[in-house]
Amino acid sequence: MERACLINYVAPEVMGFTEDVNRFVGEFAREDRKRLIPFGSVHPKRTKDAKRDVERLASKWEMGGMKIHPPHQLFPANGYVDGRLPSLRTIYKTAERLRMPVMVHTGTSVFPGARSKFGDPMDLDDVAQDFPDLTILMAHGGRPLWCETAFYLLRRHPNLYLDISSIPPRRLLEWFPRLEEIASKVVFGSDWPAPGVPGIREEIEGLRALPLKEATLERILSTNAAKLLT
Numbered sequence: 108m109e110r111a112c113l114i115n116y117v118a119p120e121v122m123g124f125t126e127d128v129n130r131f132v133g134e135f136a137r138e139d140r141k142r143l144i145p146f147g148s149v150h151p152k153r154t155k156d157a158k159r160d161v162e163r164l165a166s167k168w169e170m171g172g173m174k175i176h177p178p179h180q181l182f183p184a185n186g187y188v189d190g191r192l193p194s195l196r197t198i199y200k201t202a203e204r205l206r207m208p209v210m211v212h213t214g215t216s217v218f219p220g221a222r223s224k225f226g227d228p229m230d231l232d233d234v235a236q237d238f239p240d241l242t243i244l245m246a247h248g249g250r251p252l253w254c255e256t257a258f259y260l261l262r263r264h265p266n267l268y269l270d271i272s273s274i275p276p277r278r279l280l281e282w283f284p285r286l287e288e289i290a291s292k293v294v295f296g297s298d299w300p301a302p303g304v305p306g307i308r309e310e311i312e313g314l315r316a317l318p319l320k321e322a323t324l325e326r327i328l329s330t331n332a333a334k335l336l337t
């Protein structure tokens with residue numbers, strides 16, 4: 108394994124994660140910033156200056172990306188459209204200007220207190236159009252309820268990419284039977300390191316065992332991510 112993204116986000120209500128996760132992952136990745144790519148977070152309901160805080164992720168902590176987790180952060184990914192979360196618009200706009208990819212959780216979450224209604228990937232239809240130069244990584248492809256919606260959006264928006272973390276390899280082609288059609292937009296991801304969750308080697312071996320073209324595997328495991336992440 109050449110490089111790894113370390114995904115973190117602020118979600119005090121559901122997960123107990125505060126802004127300290129940015130320092131934590133920033134310091135950790137500093138040990139070998141070439142191989143370790145930290146992802147941090149700015150919470151639109153908690154930040155007092157969204158522009159400054161996103162810029163700080165880039166400048167102070169050298170973040171390679173940001174994560175937004177609607178079901179754990181308790182707002183919709185397009186929560187800025189009705190004017191309720193203006194700081195969320197600033198977060199996207201600043202990330203777009205800094206060329207910082209934003210990973211957005213889609214799909215359900217069984218964590219106590221999580222609100223799965225915010226996992227519908229259709230909310231990204233707004234984000235992808237309103238911020239056309241923003242690279243958006245759709246985490247988990249809306250699994251297991253909204254994979255068709257996810258596939259539609261991935262084909263529709265050039266700036267939208269699929270991160271297959273937390274999709275069991277044996278389910279991948281069941282949920283995305285036309286995966287080959289979007290081969291240039293799919294990025295491998297492991298799952299959260301929790302008890303009972305398969306390790307990264309197992310996930311990669313499972314993926315390699317699928318009837319996919321060798322070129323597609325190469326893209327999913329390496330070249331697509333190399334293009335998107337620094």
Ligand SMILES: [Zn+2]
Nearest residue numbers: 212213246247
């Ligand atoms: Zn997630």
